[in-house]
Amino acid sequence: MYTRMFALASGLIALRYLPALPSVGWLLLMLLAGLMLLAFRVWVVGLFLLGLTWACVQGQRALDDRLADSLEGRTLWVEGRVVGLPQHAEAAVRFELQDARSRHGALPATLRLSWYGGPPVNSGERWRLAVKLKQPGGLLNPRGFDYQAWLLARRIGATGTVKDGQLLTAAHHAWRDSLRQRLLISDASGRAPWLAALIMGDGSGLSRDDWKLLQATGTVHLLVISGQHIGLCAGLIYGLIALLARYGLWPRDWPWLPWACGLAFAGAAGYGVLAGFAVPVQRACVMLALVLIWRLRFRHLGVWLPFLLALNGVLIIEPLASLLPGFWLSFAAVAVLIFTFSARLGPWGWRAAWLRPQGLIALGLFPVLWILGLPISVSGPLANLIAVPWISLLVLPTALLGTLLLPVPWLGERLLWLSGGLLDWLVRGLGLLAGYVAPWSPAAVPLSVWALSAAGALILLLPGGVVLRPLGWPLVLLAVFAPREPIPHGQAEVLQLDVGQGLAMVLRTRHHTLLYDAGPRVRDFDQGERVVVPALRALGVGGLDMVLLSHADSDHAGGALAVQGAIPVVRVVGGDVPGLPEQLQAQPCVSGENWEWDGVTFTLWQWSGASDSNQKSCVLQVQAGDERLLLTGDIDAQAERALLKTPLAVPTQWLQAPHHGSRTSSSMVFLKALSPAAVLVSRGRGNTFGHPHPQVMARYKALGVQVLDSAEQGAVRFRLGAFGRAQSERDQRRFWRDRPG
Template sequence: MFALGLGLLSLRFLPTLPPTGWLLALLVMALMLLPFRTYPLAFLLLGLSWACISAQWALDDRLRPALEGQTRWVEGRVVGLPQHTSTGVRFELADNRSRNARLPKRIRVSWHGGPPVNSGERWRLAVTLRRPSGLLNFHGFDYEAWLLAQRIGATGSVKDGQRLAPAHNAWRDSLRQRLSSVDALGREAGLAALVLGDGSGLATQDWQVLQDTGTVHLLVISGQHIGLLAGLIYGLVAGLARYGCWPRALPWLPWACGLAFAAALGYGLLAGFGVPVQRACVMVGLVLLWRLRFRHLGVWWPLLLALDGVLMLEPLASLQPGFWLSFAAVAVLVLAFGGRLGAWSLWQLWTRPQWLIAIGLFPVLLVLGLPISLSAPVANLFAVPWISLVVLPLALLGTALLVVPFVGEGLLWLAGGALEVLFRSLALLAGQRPAWIPVEVPLGYWAVSLAGAVLLLLPKGVPIRLLGWPMLLLAIFAPRQMVPHGQVEVTQLDVGQGQALILRTRHHTLLYDTGPRSGAFDLGARVVLPALRKLGVESLDMMVISHAHADHAGGAAAVALGLAVKRVVGAEADGLPVFLAIARCVSGEQWVWDGVSFELWQWPGATSSNPKSCVLRVQASGERLLLTGDIDRAAEQAFLASPLAVPTDWLQAPHHGSRSSSSWPFLAQLTPKSVLISRGRGNAFGHPHPQVMQRYQAVGSRVYDSAEQGAVRLQLGAYESPVVARSQRRFWREALP
């Protein structure tokens, strides 16, 4: 069982998948080893081969490159729960058909300004199709991996469509609509998350509060909810039998086990049967089965069986962070509670699990690059019983009794009020202790931290157990890689159709542009701010906003609210947050940080936003970088008359490679060796223009495109080749062009 799980988990760490011939050979070899009773090796190979074959099926089901960017009429059925926002709707299509084209089985689309879409409906849609892709940053969320784990073979945007058939067997969506129509004191979305596992309606502020307090697991249906419901049903039947209220003709134990498992499965179906729910249902089923047969149940075997069961059903589950957190949390509790002598007091049973999980999950969160809540142990002390004993029973009972006039609505009103009390309390705590985003830790330090966590989870009598504390905390105080004097580390983040660059010298940090914002979708908060914290940046010495367009300045407010910014320089103040004290970009302003020189330039004759862009020239040990914002040909012509118009090693492509920029005289005089392009894949503006790309090629420039290669990191002053995020090989990522 352990060998099978190890083989299945190995998929997550493969840079590429073995060829089909090798997979078949591994499978045959595994089957040939079984008669010789070399079970560990045989099952290891079986797990690995099955995981790779399943992953290859998912990769083969992706959209063909020839269809990239094409708009086609697609007929399909809406599956899952559509996510309605203020700007449109996002949903998934299955059973797709299109004339003269084979499409993936599952497509995720967005419809800007589209009509209401319900689960189970059949639609005929005009969709601009794209292969699965997403923003790719160092240590950031991997959207491509998430899409593959969901077996989504294409994404797209809907241009037009018509409904072909009404919803069929869409009870989850109908129930969600019914829940959203009741009065729950503004917490209808929270009740939908608890009852149906649909958190799409929760506001961004609510998710941030949950993340800061480490209570996200309480608002998504997890093993705790499944086990609680099964335990309540089992206890109800057992209690009735104990006091003689259960029919004697029906043996109470089989009925208690059967009804408890049915309740767990029913709740799992409500939740969409995700990975935590699958694991919980398997483990609840095992516990009830062993209870029914009066056998002693070991602590590790059910967990291992649940792990193998989940991965056999869906090998790609290991690509999701939630999979690792779910099983790690259960493993921590099993290790902490299993085989202990003596009973714990009620106070210990209430408090110890929170601290033990915080210790046990610390290295897991660290290696996954996820935020770590410092207030989670305290928040969960009152949040777990409040959700488990008050909110969840009221929500489930109210949902079940919605058919009874006024009763169901009244219970849901009480559940919403209880949820509002919880969120207000958590918000106060989050304001004092927001989530901590740790700096990247070397593998050796992380391994010591993991060993320290395991030591602390062992019983008190174990020798050198207290040594676990310095071992665990070693990851926090791990030495950070310092930028050498006279050099600057430049990171162009992948923020789609926008721009954001982080420049770090030995003791200073500058942010040039802050990424785009569109409505509630703020990449300053989602990408730029986490990237700064991941680098260990606690404050910005300067934030330069080239101009006020949303794709360059949209994330300024989120960054300024999340970090202390000593000085903000911009070409214009109009359209920027009023609380930012903007210093005007002055041509000729120079300064030196740690042996690196910086100089600003702006065209005084500019009359519109793009040509007004504040240009920044950086020079480190003779190697030059020019950041140009969105200047156009006229501004480029004026720039050629400035002292900064000298041969340049690195050029940030003006206006994302637009045809209105990167003129021949400009490139001929600068002769950049390399060009950085920050743009969105398949953007509506056609950036970069083919003529501009030809000019870059003509002057011998090597192009680094964020849409193709993800984030780019270079060491200015070291004269070295940069590192691109896509060079970190993963089997689900397309190879570099």
């Protein structure tokens, strides 16, 4: 039974790793083969094929529901209904629109929209909106968050920006939104947004600093409604009935166990409805139902069967759930607890039952967080040691009871005030802890090294009497002291990050690292924090020898403060120092300055006749052996002509496209003089500037220059001095990254 369940789950999960979905013919063949194998009792292969077939069918349905090419980038008037809880941030309101209609063509079932400076939007309302729509997409960076996969898993077929709109119909029966508003205006000791997140799964009221605090202390799971909250609610109800029955306070005519199981599930399901019944909550309810059935009728079947039943149940309902990090974290946490508790002969005392689980979960989840590219909270076990019982026994019961009793004058408000006060004490304590211990982001390593370290964590989870258990520690420590391939002397590794409409490039020699531009910051999106810093940590960069900001425009220098605040920087150089923040303490770019790191030569140049920030861009030439790279910032054709009169006007194999491929740059005389083999274009897909311009692309094509476009290929990496080819993130194919036809 276990093998068959595992085979079915493996087939459903295999969808995540497919480079492309099979055709209809192959799907029919897989279905017939699976059914025939089941008929001949070849269970494992047959169930695997059936699981894979079902997952592929659902994946294709989600892909088919994406925005058509003909509607890409167009501004349309659409009508639809707001669903879920809109997220009201400082700069915009973000919400999902369903049942959207437009006279210009069929639209996906669900749209995710942002309205900057717009009016309040509430769940259940119908709006007529002027929306500029885009096909689902996202940035592609090493170990970065895959936004496109996240959109597909939530079956969002298009994203867009609202230009204008009018309310058609007010919300009807939008009780969740009304309840959220009631919570947000309640006197909850200043923690009303936290209570809204805890009770309703609405984290839009939390600031970026709040989220950083939760991530630093490994307590995000306490505020994002997940299986833990559903389990806690059910456990409180089950425990209360069991306690009443033990002391004879439960009606004797009512069998306590069926009532305890039934009411526990009803309470958990009610909490799930209150939280919006999203995928994590659905997953938790399925698992809880199976556990309660097992407790009621099938205790002799062991503990792993309910786990596998829940795993398969969730994946059959929504095979795309495997694309979400939360899917892996929630099931991994449950698996760790089952493995560690069931593998021991005797029960733990109350101290061990309180102290050990947090350490074991942290150890068991560390390989999962590592492979997913998520930060690992070093203070997490200690923080959760206090936070879990504090939330479970004090905050959550009073918060839920206060919410239920809000119609009762004074009582519900007082309970929410008490719950908010308890939460405030916890947040203050977490803040003190986060100030002492920062989260750790281990560097990316080969899969074989990760597998050895994961095996070490598994060995350490075994009971203490196992002979080989101490060998797990050196394997786990590979995460800290993992061997990395050194960069040869005289070569430089170049990584152009995918930061959207902006620029950020990492250049590493054997012992030094330089960051050329730091990505854009637009409204509440800081790509220095979101993209550059995680990429540097994934590369194992502990400090930057230089941050070179070509000029002061926000798309090039906007992320610099976030980088400087997260990673030690020895020196900051800028092409337009007066336009940069004073905190950076930038030094001016000096034409002719050159230096050598590990056999690689770096040379700066700036046009003395520049009249604006773009023309003041600090140009960097990097030479490794006989291979050259030229980083040009946003210089225009005038600055290009001035550069051609300098020693930098030599054949250059790699060229960063001036001004993202603007029509005013990449002049033909400039390209002919440098005769690059490849040009690097960093820009946002569907940007309003029209970069790169068709005329510029025609010049590249006429000269036979290879174009490496971040909007099409994601982050691009190559080794300067090795005369090799560039590799891009899109080279690692996944089925959801294919554009709709």
